[in-house]
Amino acid sequence: MRLILFILLVLPIGIMGQETLEGVIFDGTSGEGLFGANVYWLHTEIGAVTDMDGKFRLPYEDTYTELVISYIGYTTDTLTIAGPAIITHSLKAKSDLDEVTVSARKKATARSYLKAENMIMVSSDELLKAACCNLSESFETNPSIDVNFADAVTGTRQIQMLGLKSPNILIATENIPSIRGAAQTYGLSFIPGTWVESIQITKGAGSVVNGFESITGQINAELQKPSKDFSFYQNLYAANNGRRELNSHINTRVNEKWETGFYLHGNLRDGHHDKNNDNFLDMPRGKQVNLLNRWQYTNPEKGMVSFINFRYMDDLNESGQIHSNDSVDGDAGGHGHGGGNSNSQPLWRSEVETQRFDVSSKLGWVNPEIPYQSLGVQTAFSWHDQESYFGLNDYDITHTSFYGNLVYNSIISDSRHKIKTGVSFTYDGYDELVNDDEYDRKENSVGAFFEYSYDNLDALSLTAGVRADNHNLLGFFVTPRLHVKYSPWEKSALRFSIGSGRRSANIFTENQQLFSTSRNINILDKDGKIYGLDPEVAWNYGVSYLQGFNLLGRKADITFDFYRTEFLNQVVVDWENPQNVRFYNLRGESYANSFQTEFNYTPFERFDIRLAYKYYDIQTDYLSGKLEKPLTPKNRIFANIGYETHEKESGSQWKFDVTYNWLDSQRYPSTETNPTQFSLPERSPTIGTINAQITKVFSPRFELYIGGENMTNVRQNNPIINAENPFATYFDTTFVYGPIFGSTYYTGLRYKIE
Amino acid sequence: MKRLIIVLLLLVGISAQAQNKNAKANIEVDGVCMMCKQRIEKAAIRTKGVKSAVWNLDTHMLSLIFDERKTALDSIQANVLAVGHDTEGVMATEEAYNSVHDCCKYRDEDIQDEHKNEGKQE
Numbered sequence: 099m100r101l102i103l104f105i106l107l108v109l110p111i112g113i114m115g116q117e118t119l120e121g122v123i124f125d126g127t128s129g130e131g132l133f134g135a136n137v138y139w140l141h142t143e144i145g146a147v148t149d150m151d152g153k154f155r156l157p158y159e160d161t162y163t164e165l166v167i168s169y170i171g172y173t174t175d176t177l178t179i180a181g182p183a184i185i186t187h188s189l190k191a192k193s194d195l196d197e198v199t200v201s202a203r204k205k206a207t208a209r210s211y212l213k214a215e216n217m218i219m220v221s222s223d224e225l226l227k228a229a230c231c232n233l234s235e236s237f238e239t240n241p242s243i244d245v246n247f248a249d250a251v252t253g254t255r256q257i258q259m260l261g262l263k264s265p266n267i268l269i270a271t272e273n274i275p276s277i278r279g280a281a282q283t284y285g286l287s288f289i290p291g292t293w294v295e296s297i298q299i300t301k302g303a304g305s306v307v308n309g310f311e312s313i314t315g316q317i318n319a320e321l322q323k324p325s326k327d328f329s330f331y332q333n334l335y336a337a338n339n340g341r342r343e344l345n346s347h348i349n350t351r352v353n354e355k356w357e358t359g360f361y362l363h364g365n366l367r368d369g370h371h372d373k374n375n376d377n378f379l380d381m382p383r384g385k386q387v388n389l390l391n392r393w394q395y396t397n398p399e400k401g402m403v404s405f406i407n408f409r410y411m412d413d414l415n416e417s418g419q420i421h422s423n424d425s426v427d428g429d430a431g432g433h434g435h436g437g438g439n440s441n442s443q444p445l446w447r448s449e450v451e452t453q454r455f456d457v458s459s460k461l462g463w464v465n466p467e468i469p470y471q472s473l474g475v476q477t478a479f480s481w482h483d484q485e486s487y488f489g490l491n492d493y494d495i496t497h498t499s500f501y502g503n504l505v506y507n508s509i510i511s512d513s514r515h516k517i518k519t520g521v522s523f524t525y526d527g528y529d530e531l532v533n534d535d536e537y538d539r540k541e542n543s544v545g546a547f548f549e550y551s552y553d554n555l556d557a558l559s560l561t562a563g564v565r566a567d568n569h570n571l572l573g574f575f576v577t578p579r580l581h582v583k584y585s586p587w588e589k590s591a592l593r594f595s596i597g598s599g600r601r602s603a604n605i606f607t608e609n610q611q612l613f614s615t616s617r618n619i620n621i622l623d624k625d626g627k628i629y630g631l632d633p634e635v636a637w638n639y640g641v642s643y644l645q646g647f648n649l650l651g652r653k654a655d656i657t658f659d660f661y662r663t664e665f666l667n668q669v670v671v672d673w674e675n676p677q678n679v680r681f682y683n684l685r686g687e688s689y690a691n692s693f694q695t696e697f698n699y700t701p702f703e704r705f706d707i708r709l710a711y712k713y714y715d716i717q718t719d720y721l722s723g724k725l726e727k728p729l730t731p732k733n734r735i736f737a738n739i740g741y742e743t744h745e746k747e748s749g750s751q752w753k754f755d756v757t758y759n760w761l762d763s764q765r766y767p768s769t770e771t772n773p774t775q776f777s778l779p780e781r782s783p784t785i786g787t788i789n790a791q792i793t794k795v796f797s798p799r800f801e802l803y804i805g806g807e808n809m810t811n812v813r814q815n816n817p818i819i820n821a822e823n824p825f826a827t828y829f830d831t832t833f834v835y836g837p838i839f840g841s842t843y844y845t846g847l848r849y850k851i852e
Numbered sequence: 853m854k855r856l857i858i859v860l861l862l863l864v865g866i867s868a869q870a871q872n873k874n875a876k877a878n879i880e881v882d883g884v885c886m887m888c889k890q891r892i893e894k895a896a897i898r899t900k901g902v903k904s905a906v907w908n909l910d911t912h913m914l915s916l917i918f919d920e921r922k923t924a925l926d927s928i929q930a931n932v933l934a935v936g937h938d939t940e941g942v943m944a945t946e947e948a949y950n951s952v953h954d955c956c957k958y959r960d961e962d963i964q965d966e967h968k969n970e971g972k973q974e
Contacts, residue, residue, distance in 0.1 A: 147878060
């Protein structure tokens with residue numbers, strides 16, 4: 099009796115006990131598992147072929163000593179094996195195959211023909227076209243994203259998508275929502291451009307996996323990975339406006355499984371410019387230190403990948419008047435923060451100091467047996483603290499945030515039907531001081547999502563997702579989103595998307611420019627849970643058509659996008675009375691229609707043309723009636739030309755890039771009630787700017803670049819109303835429609851070691 | 853106790869007989885380009901019971917994961933042959949082979965040469 103049991107127990111062990119040799123064969127160059135390699139014992143017929151991940155298993159006996167590993171196109175290796183164990187080995191590609199050159203050139207920016215979502219992939223090559231400097235400036239060569247002109251006080255360039263400002267876009271780094279809350283205004287300038295490996299832009303509702311906040315679209319920036327980035331990278335940049343930047347990357351392998359990267363960014367903005375003689379700095383001065391340390395763990399045997407990131411950032415931004423109006427010499431010194439000299443008017447100054455600390459981690463686990471099953475866990479903690487004053491206005495905000503997301507990927511029946519499902523958790527604590535008023539707010543939410551995607555491998559693919567969230571201030575709600583792509587014929591993609599999004603508007607931090615005015619702040623509603631206001635809720639839907647074709651034997655493509663965003667509720671920011679800024683829940687309707695057509699063509703080798711035209715119709719019911727969105731041009735034209743010379747064997751090459759932007763006139767918020775000297779016309783002039791850059795690549799290691807922004811020196815001459823009396827009524831710095839500084843020239847270098 | 857053992861024995865017997873839900877197999881399939889890849893994978897995945905099918909252009913290996921209760925390697929192979937791709941030891945019919953796009957005529961050496969560099973692009 100017992101014996102039987104014993105045998106039953108021992109039997110499996112006995113089977114397992116048979117001696118085997120296991121191992122993984124890698125491609126020596128890519129580091130990926132080599133699939134289909136032959137592994138056999140010398141002088142025997144016992145062998146195996148490696149599987150998809152490069153793994154194999156062979157019976158082992160003491161008499162077997164030499165293991166042969168061969169694969170076509172690779173040098174055959176023979177290993178001496180002492181005993182049964184797990185071995186890992188890399189095969190080197192034969193050199194004669196290495197010389198095969200790749201004739202097709204990857205495009206720096208590409209729209210997907212296959213994905214259900216209207217997604218634009220931006221590679222690091224595209225990011226290098228405009229050498230500067232941080233994420234907000236990375237979109238200058240991309241017509242799907244609009245970059246606003248920086249105002250003189252914050253100096254930040256906010257971005258827009260489908261005509262709506264960045265709070266309506268979910269901006270993530272490595273799929274963790276990052277530019278949000280207190281980081282909304284300055285956050286993009288806190289991500290240095292060299293840290294960004296690539297960007298994916300999704301127009302329309304987007305995926306439900308990363309939350310409910312996206313309304314017009316999603317932008318995801320992938321950062322440099324220690325395993326792929328250069329072991330050493332150095333970038334220096336200097337511009338004639340006084341901006342200097344330094345970027346250093348060091349990546350190193352710690353052991354077989356761990357790699358780490360240190361990324362240091364420092365910049366100094368110490369230009370002292372007042373080209374329009376309004377006694378205000380044309381652009382803020384400041385400095386930033388930004389440190390990122392990433393750890394990457396890779397364990398191919400267990401199918402595990404993990405990233406752990408630590409970041410610290412400190413940024414100082416100063417702007418305002420240069421010397422008091424009645425002082426004769428230029429240097430009045432000191433910050434006239436309310437105080438000042440007894441007999442001269444105090445200076446209007448502004449200072450914004452931001453500190454931020456981030457810890458985030460990602461853990462991905464792919465089932466080594468079943469490669470389509472995977473599990474991912476993302477967690478992120480951030481602490482963001484801004485202390486600032488703008489003339490007599492004080493504004494401080496501290497935002498503590500925690501984000502957790504668990505995603506499980508698998509298939510239903512076969513790999514044409516994929517699913518993603520999981521749960522997420524968010525916590526946001528806001529602590530704000532607006533002059534003498536304190537605002538505290540805690541937000542938390544728990545949600546679950548399910549996303550199904552289907553691809554029939556022919557013409558049709560779709561992604562349908564839904565999430566349900568329970569939020570302490572927004573309540574319980576469901577967020578559905580759908581993307582469908584159909585290719586009626588070759589090289590075409592017809593897309594449709596619909597989805598909803600919602601968020602709580604951080605009215606002060608998102609509209610910080612209001613502090614640099616003499617306007618009073620009025621919040622007209624009292625009953626809502628967020629500053630007395632209700633959350634913003636919107637639906638977004640759109641169609642898009644992409645068609646690739648050959649024009650005179652060369653590749654070309656054309657895209658037509660039409661999207662509409664409709665707000666069920668919006669926190670209306672009403673600038674129409676020059677004495678105040680009013681916040682209130684939407685009474686009536688608010689929508690943004692956007693149309694974009696884009697044409698890409700390569701008329702001859704290594705020469706790319708991109709042309710785009712955009713039309714926006716954005717209307718909101720204000721208390722004073724339905725009005726077009728202020729300071730947003732209805733029509734825009736974009737043109738970009740890039741040319742590269744043939745890459746020589748030494749790697750040397752020239753690259754040229756020119757971008758032209760034209761903006762139609764923009765509606766000014768009403769200044770009717772101001773005295774005539776402080777009132778503006780109804781609309782701004784039109785604006786056309788040209789940026790260009792030349793890069794000389796000397797070798798794969800070293801390159802120099804030189805460029806110019808706004809080369810025709812277009813300027814808005816009087817960006818500040820009542821600049822003479824910044825503490826008096828009518829003072830306003832928010833009427834910015836164009837560049838304040840004029841042309842800027844810069845130069846820099848990149849040095850890298852593989 | 854005795855019953856338990858019998859049950860256990862029965863269970864062991866069943867599990868030994870039970871066919872693998874996630875059976876894996878690699879078979880060689882001839883082809884030359886990314887278009888072939890699409891065709892091969894499509895033919896394989898459309899076989900009921902196939903969960904994942906990935907064809908490697910460099911190695912010509914089609915890696916399959918399939919439910920043995922619903923399909924067998926033979927029927928997957930037959931479907932790949934039907935769209936015109938030779939598999940390990942079995943040639944596709946002339947008729948099926950002719951149905952592939954002209955640029956995919958993998959039996960033709962000139963065509964093979966034309967596509968020689970493609971695999972390296974990844």
